[in-house]
Amino acid sequence: xxxxxxxxxxxxxxxxxxxxxxxxxxxxxxxxxxxxxxxxxxxxxxxxxxxxxxxxxxxxxxxxxxxxxxxxxxxxxxxxxxxxxxxxxxxxxxxxxxxxxxxxxxxxxxxxxxxxxxxxxxxxxxxxxxxxxxxxxxxxxxxxxxxxxxxxxxxxxxxxxxxxxxxxxxxxxxxxxxxxxxxxxxxxxxxxxxxxxxxxxxxxxxxxxxxxxxxxxxxxxxxxxxxxxxxxxxxxxxxxxxxxxxxxxxxxxxxxxxxxxxxx
Amino acid sequence: xxxxxxxxxxxxxxxxxxxxxxxxxxxxxxxxxxxxxxxxxxxxxxxxxxxxxxxxxxxxxxxxxxxxxxxxxxxxxxxxxxxxxxxxxxxxxxxxxxxxxxxxxxxxxxxxxxxxxxxxxxxxxxxxxxxxxxxxxxxxxxxxxxxxxxxxxxxxxxxxxxxxxxxxxxxxxxxxxxxxxxxxxxxxxxxxxxxxxxxxxxxxxxxxxxxxxxxxxxxxxxxxxxxxxxxxxxxxxxxxxxxxxxxxxxxxxxxxxxxxxxxxxxxx
Numbered sequence: 001x002x003x004x005x006x007x008x009x010x011x012x013x014x015x016x017x018x019x020x021x022x023x024x025x026x027x028x029x030x031x032x033x034x035x036x037x038x039x040x041x042x043x044x045x046x047x048x049x050x051x052x053x054x055x056x057x058x059x060x061x062x063x064x065x066x067x068x069x070x071x072x073x074x075x076x077x078x079x080x081x082x083x084x085x086x087x088x089x090x091x092x093x094x095x096x097x098x099x100x101x102x103x104x105x106x107x108x109x110x111x112x113x114x115x116x117x118x119x120x121x122x123x124x125x126x127x128x129x130x131x132x133x134x135x136x137x138x139x140x141x142x143x144x145x146x147x148x149x150x151x152x153x154x155x156x157x158x159x160x161x162x163x164x165x166x167x168x169x170x171x172x173x174x175x176x177x178x179x180x181x182x183x184x185x186x187x188x189x190x191x192x193x194x195x196x197x198x199x200x201x202x203x204x205x206x207x208x209x210x211x212x213x214x215x216x217x218x219x220x221x222x223x224x225x226x227x228x229x230x231x232x233x234x235x236x237x238x239x240x241x242x243x244x245x246x247x248x249x250x251x252x253x254x255x256x257x258x259x260x261x262x263x264x
Numbered sequence: 265x266x267x268x269x270x271x272x273x274x275x276x277x278x279x280x281x282x283x284x285x286x287x288x289x290x291x292x293x294x295x296x297x298x299x300x301x302x303x304x305x306x307x308x309x310x311x312x313x314x315x316x317x318x319x320x321x322x323x324x325x326x327x328x329x330x331x332x333x334x335x336x337x338x339x340x341x342x343x344x345x346x347x348x349x350x351x352x353x354x355x356x357x358x359x360x361x362x363x364x365x366x367x368x369x370x371x372x373x374x375x376x377x378x379x380x381x382x383x384x385x386x387x388x389x390x391x392x393x394x395x396x397x398x399x400x401x402x403x404x405x406x407x408x409x410x411x412x413x414x415x416x417x418x419x420x421x422x423x424x425x426x427x428x429x430x431x432x433x434x435x436x437x438x439x440x441x442x443x444x445x446x447x448x449x450x451x452x453x454x455x456x457x458x459x460x461x462x463x464x465x466x467x468x469x470x471x472x473x474x475x476x477x478x479x480x481x482x483x484x485x486x487x488x489x490x491x492x493x494x495x496x497x498x499x500x501x502x503x504x505x506x507x508x509x510x511x512x513x514x515x516x517x518x519x520x521x522x523x524x525x526x527x528x529x530x531x532x
Contacts, residue, residue: 027380035368038411099364106330108353109381262334262348264293
């Protein structure tokens with residue numbers, strides 16, 4: 001690539017398009033949050049549904065608090081993943097079908113800016129959602145966590161990023177909202193069944209256990225369970241958190257590759 | 265690469281290079297060849313109308329110029345650069361046929377966001393001034409705080425146009441910007457287009473399938489089935505074909521082209 005000098009005749013030097021531009025990224029995140037603010041019902045549902053489900057779960061397992069501890073902690077990791085997956089896949093699908101994506105990519109916006117903007121916006125929502133759900137579970141529903149609730153929050157945030165990444169990626173393969181929501185059972189349910197929520201992964205058929213070893217949600221749930229059982233940050237916890245974060249970054253990269261400036 | 269312009273392609277363009285120069289421009293979409301080796305130039309500082317029936321390839325040509333169309337072959341130079349060059353992204357304003365704005369943001373919020381993308385790092389008051397200017401241009405100042413999704417179709421397409429006016433682009437590519445607008449608004453927008461060309465020296469490429477708008481353009485590109493039938497001024501077109509209106513001239517040229525094609529078929 002040869003670099004060229006800015007063309008004569010333009011009054012101001014155009015800001016070059018870099019991989020990541022902080023002010024374009026934050027402008028994008030602010031825009032996504034502003035869009036959500038005009039849709040208070042969606043915000044309410046994103047924030048309240050996890051709390052209601054935890055509440056429900058607590059009294060479903062009224063007689064066996066140990067089970068609530070296990071499942072409750074796992075769910076704290078799973079909720080943000082599912083919510084962010086759904087919200088992001090629909091939001092980016094709308095961006096693709098409404099022509100705003102084409103417009104943005106014809107402007108000096110880096111693909112990284114757009115993706116980081118989405119990740120930032122939904123990361124903030126995920127922090128609020130997880131903080132409320134974790135606080136409710138730990139202080140009001142008696143979820144017995146040995147480790148620090150901050151670590152629960154950290155894993156929840158990483159899960160939300162993973163959900164955002166997966167949603168962004170699959171939206172490229174959905175031609176309509178109908179297809180986009182069907183990706184939820186296709187992408188999320190198998191992970192839900194295999195992540196160790198219903199039965200420990202070591203009890204599964206070896207073939208399924210092997211599959212669960214390569215699915216990121218398994219590590220999200222494992223990480224939550226590490227916090228549940230150990231006071232300190234264990235080596236296993238660090239590994240789990242790194243795997244979830246790594247997967248999120250990998251899928252975000254794949255999602256970036258699906259954003260094309262030129263389309264047929 | 266094909267490049268007939270004098271000097272290496274990376275040179276700053278001479279002020280009078282055409283805004284758009286195409287040579288052997290071909291676009292394939294799936295099994296179809298949508299544009300067939302087009303050759304034309306769009307002069308700077310004027311309004312060029314791109315006319316033709318729907319489905320003739322107008323939008324594809326516009327997307328090629330803006331750099332969002334895949335599978336473009338041949339030469340296509342825009343403002344002295346190959347189409348789609350990153351430095352062109354701040355210099356071209358583009359309006360798609362369907363208004364591409366966020367329905368769940370207000371008009372002002374839409375413009376705020378796009379201006380932040382276009383020119384990051386400017387002061388808030390600078391940006392506000394810019395947004396106020398384009399709002400006034402498209403006559404939407406009174407609707408600045410309305411949700412884009414609650415506006416009428418014509419209003420939404422004007423929001424989309426306002427986005428393209430941000431940052432004073434040198435080339436405006438407008439895909440049917442006046443569709444569905446009432447006559448008063450259409451007249452006002454054409455006045456705006458003329459003042460943009462005259463006062464700001466910008467180039468406008470405007471597509472339409474309404475032939476009476478052709479009379480308002482400085483130059484016309486008449487398209488049909490992926491080919492350019494004529495590239496001339498409205499006056500010259502009428503004189504050449506001996507027609508009263510551009511519409512009649514277009515029909516005349518279409519008949520001519522069809523007859524020529526039939527002849528070729530029979531002699532084969």
